[in-house]
Amino acid sequence: MTTRRIAVVSAGLSNPSSTRMLADRLAAETVKALAEQDIAASVDVIELRDHAHDITNNMLTGFAPPALETAINTVVSADALIAVTPIFSTSYSGLFKSFIDVLDPDALTGKPVLIGANAGTARHSLAIDYAIRPLFAYLHADAVSTGVFAASSDWGGSGDDVAPLGKRVEKGARELAEAIASRDAAAALDPYDPATYLGEGRSFGHMLGGLAGE
Amino acid sequence: MSEQSGAQAMQFGIMSVSDITRDPTTGATPSEQERIDATMRIATHAEEVGLDVFAIGEHHNPPFWSSSPTTFLAALAARTERLIVSTSTTLITTNDPVRIAEEYSMLQHVSGGRMDLMLGRGNTGPVYPWFGQDIRQGLPLAIENYALLHKLWREDVVDWEGKFRTPLQGFTSTPRPLDGVAPFVWHGSIRTPEIAEQAAYYGDGFFANNIFWPKEHYQRLIELYRQRYAHYGHGTPEQAIVGLGGQVFMAARSQDAVTQFRPFFDNAPVYGHGPSLEDFTEMTPLTVGSPQQVIDRYAAMRDHFGDYQRQLFLIDHAGLPLKTVLEQLDILGSEVVPVLRKELAVNRPESVPDAPTHAARVKAAYGDGPTRQARPGANRGDNLTADSPYQDTPAPAGAAFGLGRKEA
Numbered sequence: 001m002t003t004r005r006i007a008v009v010s011a012g013l014s015n016p017s018s019t020r021m022l023a024d025r026l027a028a029e030t031v032k033a034l035a036e037q038d039i040a041a042s043v044d045v046i047e048l049r050d051h052a053h054d055i056t057n058n059m060l061t062g063f064a065p066p067a068l069e070t071a072i073n074t075v076v077s078a079d080a081l082i083a084v085t086p087i088f089s090t091s092y093s094g095l096f097k098s099f100i101d102v103l104d105p106d107a108l109t110g111k112p113v114l115i116g117a118n119a120g121t122a123r124h125s126l127a128i129d130y131a132i133r134p135l136f137a138y139l140h141a142d143a144v145s146t147g148v149f150a151a152s153s154d155w156g157g158s159g160d161d162v163a164p165l166g167k168r169v170e171k172g173a174r175e176l177a178e179a180i181a182s183r184d185a186a187a188a189l190d191p192y193d194p195a196t197y198l199g200e201g202r203s204f205g206h207m208l209g210g211l212a213g214e
Numbered sequence: 215m216s217e218q219s220g221a222q223a224m225q226f227g228i229m230s231v232s233d234i235t236r237d238p239t240t241g242a243t244p245s246e247q248e249r250i251d252a253t254m255r256i257a258t259h260a261e262e263v264g265l266d267v268f269a270i271g272e273h274h275n276p277p278f279w280s281s282s283p284t285t286f287l288a289a290l291a292a293r294t295e296r297l298i299v300s301t302s303t304t305l306i307t308t309n310d311p312v313r314i315a316e317e318y319s320m321l322q323h324v325s326g327g328r329m330d331l332m333l334g335r336g337n338t339g340p341v342y343p344w345f346g347q348d349i350r351q352g353l354p355l356a357i358e359n360y361a362l363l364h365k366l367w368r369e370d371v372v373d374w375e376g377k378f379r380t381p382l383q384g385f386t387s388t389p390r391p392l393d394g395v396a397p398f399v400w401h402g403s404i405r406t407p408e409i410a411e412q413a414a415y416y417g418d419g420f421f422a423n424n425i426f427w428p429k430e431h432y433q434r435l436i437e438l439y440r441q442r443y444a445h446y447g448h449g450t451p452e453q454a455i456v457g458l459g460g461q462v463f464m465a466a467r468s469q470d471a472v473t474q475f476r477p478f479f480d481n482a483p484v485y486g487h488g489p490s491l492e493d494f495t496e497m498t499p500l501t502v503g504s505p506q507q508v509i510d511r512y513a514a515m516r517d518h519f520g521d522y523q524r525q526l527f528l529i530d531h532a533g534l535p536l537k538t539v540l541e542q543l544d545i546l547g548s549e550v551v552p553v554l555r556k557e558l559a560v561n562r563p564e565s566v567p568d569a570p571t572h573a574a575r576v577k578a579a580y581g582d583g584p585t586r587q588a589r590p591g592a593n594r595g596d597n598l599t600a601d602s603p604y605q606d607t608p609a610p611a612g613a614a615f616g617l618g619r620k621e622a
Contacts, residue, residue, distance in 0.1 A: 060488030063427040065497060192438045197407045204415040204446075207357055207408065 002185040006030060007078035008045040011085040011096035012118075020047065022116050022150045022169075023084040029173035030082065030114065030180075037181050044078070046071045048095050055095065058102045068102075076107040079186045080176055081141070083132075084116035087124040091131040092117070100135065108141040111186075112179035114172050115147040122160075125149035144175035224558050225569040226551045227267025228260050228543070229302040229459065229526040232280035235533035238481040243533075246279050250286070252536040253279075257290050259540055261297040263547025266569075269302035269332065269526055274341050277483075284317040291325035298571070299325055302423075302459075302526065303334025303402045306363070307355040308345035310379065314359075315366035315387040322392045327572025330398040332421050332457075333360060335409075351378070353408055360401075364416060367396035370588075370602050386603050394586025395579055398570040400457055400524075403435065410435050414442030419455035419570065422519075425528060426484065428497050429518055432458075436519050453567055457524035458515055461500040464545045468503040474538075475502045482532035505549040512550075513557040521562050523569040525554070 008027050012019025027043045034041045048055070054068035064072055075081060085096035115132050117124075128147035136143040146168070154165040189196050198206065230253055236243040244252065257268040268290065270280050280286060287299040299321070304314060314331075321329050335352045336342075342349040358376045365372055366387040374382040391397065400419040403409035404427065413420040420439040422432035440451035448454070463478075465471035472491065479491045479502075488494075495502055501511045516522060527546065530539045568574060576585055589605045 057489045057493075061426060061485045061494075063431065063497075065489070065493070066428070192407050192434050194407075194411065194438075194442065198411070204411050207411075208361055 004034065004039060004041040004079040004180055004185060005077070006041055006043045006080050006082060006180075007075045008043055008082045009048060009075060009084065009096075009099065010045060011048045011093045011099070013049055013086070013093070013095070015049070017086075018118050018150065018152070018155060019084050019086050019116075020045075021155070022118050022148065023082060025165075025169050026082050026084065026114055026116050026148060026173055026176075029169050030080075030176050033170075033174045033177035034180060037177065039177075039181055041079075041180070044074045046074060048099050051099070052095055055098045055102060059098060064102065072103060072107075076103065077186060077188050078111070079183070080112040080114070080180050081108065082114045082116065082176070083136075084118070085132065087117050087119040087127045087131075090124070090127060092127075092135070097135075100139070103139075105139065108136070108139045111141050112176055112183070113141045113143040114176040115143055116150070116172070117147065118150040118152075120152050122149070122151040122153070125151070142179060144172065144179055146172040146175050148172040222266065222571070223562060223566075223568050224522070224555060225266040225298065225524045226546075226554065227265045227269065227298070227300075227524070227526050228256070228529055228546075229269040229271070230256070230280075230530050231271045231302075231528070232273060232278045233483060233531050234277040234279060235483060235531065236481075237533040237535055238477045240535075250279055252539075253286075253530070254290060254293070255536060256530055256539050256543065257297070257299075258293050259543050260547075261294045263543050265543070265547060265551065266296070267298045267300055267524065267526060269300040271302050272305050272336075273338065274308075274344060275338060284321045287329065288321055288324050291321070291328055294328075297328065299329045300400075301331045302421075303332045303336070305336045305341070306333040306359050307335045307352050308341050308347050309359075311359040311363040312366065312379075312382070312385070312387060315363050318397050319367065319387065319389055319391050322397050322572070323389055327392050327395075327576075329572075330400065330419075330570065332400040332402045334402040335406075347378070353406065354378075356409065357412060360399075360412065360416075364396075367391050370604055390586075390588035390604070392572065393576050393580075394588065395572065395575050398572075398575065400455075405431065405435070407435065407438055410439035411442050414439050414448070414454070415446050417443065417446065417448035419457055419523070421457035421459070421524070421526075423459035424499050425459050425461050426498060429499060429515075433518055440520065449567075450565065452520060452563065453565060455567065455570060456519060456522035457526065458519060458522060459499075459526050459528065460512060460515075461498075461528045462508045462512075462542075462546075462550075463502045463529070464505050464508055464542060464550070466504065468507060471502050471504065478532040478534055486532075505545055508550050509553050509557070512554055516558060521558070521566040523567065 008023050010020045010023040031041045051068045051071055054065045058064045085092040113136050115128055117128050128149055133143055148168050150165055153159045234249045260268050270283050272280055272283050274281050283301050291299050318331050335356050339349055355378055358378055362374055370386055372382055372385050400421040401409050401413035402421040404423055410420055422436055424432050436456055440454045443454035444451045463471055463475040476491055480486055494500055501508050529542045590603050591605050
């Protein structure tokens with residue numbers, strides 16, 4: 001049985017960060033839900049703070065320095081993505097968006113995504129649905145319908161008693177696990193394999209259409 | 215010294231973007247006239263110091279001046295004797311391939327064959343709509359336009375219908391290529407496997423600019439090009455024709471080079487205010503240091519890319535003043551290139567082709583025999599018939615008694 005790989009992108013800026021705490025919970029719960037279906041999964045966590053300079057340099061030069069390139073490859077080759085960002089000024093953080101911006105626009109097509117976000121108060125919770133979800137819709141990623149928002153109060157006793165954070169995490173994680181389980185393991189396409197860019201068994205003559213008499 | 219004998223393993227030269235950039239150390243910005251004159255001076259000096267190639271980019275917006283490469287290159291060819299004039303790149307997407315065929319064939323004649331060209335798609339978005347094209351069609355444009363260009367240089371009378379250009383019936387691109395041999399074409403790309411495939415399919419050269427990105431990006435493309443070159447039956451992978459870009463700044467003492475170049479690097483239009491000079495030189499082929507450091511870095515290129523045919527350096531951008539650029543050329547010509555020529559010749563297999571020249575291509579096509587000299591017949595407006603507008607073209611099959619042939 002293939003081990004599935006889950007990439008976790010955490011855009012928290014402080015260390016320790018409550019963004020990362022939420023990300024870790026979502027990842028652990030997803031692995032648990034997959035284990036219940038006898039699917040093994042590994043988790044790679046990417047802290048965007050560690051790549052902040054590289055992300056800016058990538059935007060300026062057009063290429064990812066080696067450490068960032070490794071991180072990008074981890075994300076785009078994963079079976080699923082857990083993306084967690086703090087809400088700044090009613091939306092995802094600039095660093096989070098900058099990371100998304102240096103990905104190939106097609107890189108997340110069809111990839112299951114679980115969205116997480118955190119902020120000081122629950123009044124920001126809809127940012128998941130009006131800001132972050134459209135971003136992934138644009139990228140043709142398959143974000144599961146539950147997004148998990150954690151307010152500061154969720155980490156103490158004054159959070160939501162009816163649907164506490166643990167329940168919300170579990171719901172989102174189950175949906176992501178379902179999405180992973182319903183798909184084949186991600187297979188990496190080599191962009192430099194002629195079968196990838198020409199189509200299996202095809203030649204440059206096919207790209208020329210009738211122009212070369214083929 | 216460079217020679218037009220067709221027997222040169224490696225060609226070395228420089229390529230210019232044609233940017234007009236403020237000198238960050240003086241605050242002075244050259245005028246267009248000053249920069250065009252300076253570039254002509256730089257290009258002629260490239261020949262004086264023993265380099266083989268000068269290539270110019272094509273742009274259609276300030277602060278670049280090179281909108282019409284063949285005009286500049288024709289003037290340059292007239293001022294030089296051995297230098298191969300080329301482009302880096304000619305826009306195959308937004309230029310009419312008919313005009314490319316005509317302009318570069320003309321350049322081939324006035325330069326006596328001392329030219330080739332590098333095709334690229336361009337990276338300035340608005341150029342596409344300015345020339346009536348759609349950037350989303352960049353790759354299909356590159357593929358279709360080159361198919362037509364290739365045909366126009368090889369067939370006297372072309373009937374054509376494609377997706378992007380108005381159809382042609384009985385069209386003849388003039389003048390016909392010098393000696394009946396089409397200009398050599400490089401296909402430049404930094405990320406697109408389809409372009410490497412295109413170069414391989416036609417048996418043309420492939421050029422990786424090797425400037426802005428880590429060499430690993432270009433290694434994969436060049437390896438693909440070499441494999442596909444063999445796949446299409448042009449030779450072994452090692453026989454594919456590869457060119458590389460590069461970027462250097464030198465001083466006798468390494469630290470002086472760094473100190474002198476840093477303000478230009480830090481303010482350069484492309485990578486300025488981004489990664490540090492130290493990070494960028496580590497990650498990309500940019501080498502700032504002593505001539506020996508440049509030699510070491512570039513002598514190792516063939517370990518990464520295989521034995522290759524052309525090395526072009528970018529040395530005149532980012533506001534570097536003319537005097538500095540000429541000094542850089544002096545160092546390249548006297549201390550760097552002669553050593554690189556020797557080092558890259560060591561253990562270079564016999565089977566690896568020499569760098570392409572018109573003379574070598576003529577020889578390959580005709581041996582020592584006479585070359586084609588295209589001589590039009592009197593214009594009867596008959597290009598649309600099956601007949602040829604040229605006197606030397608063999609009669610079409612089936613024409614009795616050579617009726618299709620007009621003897622000179």
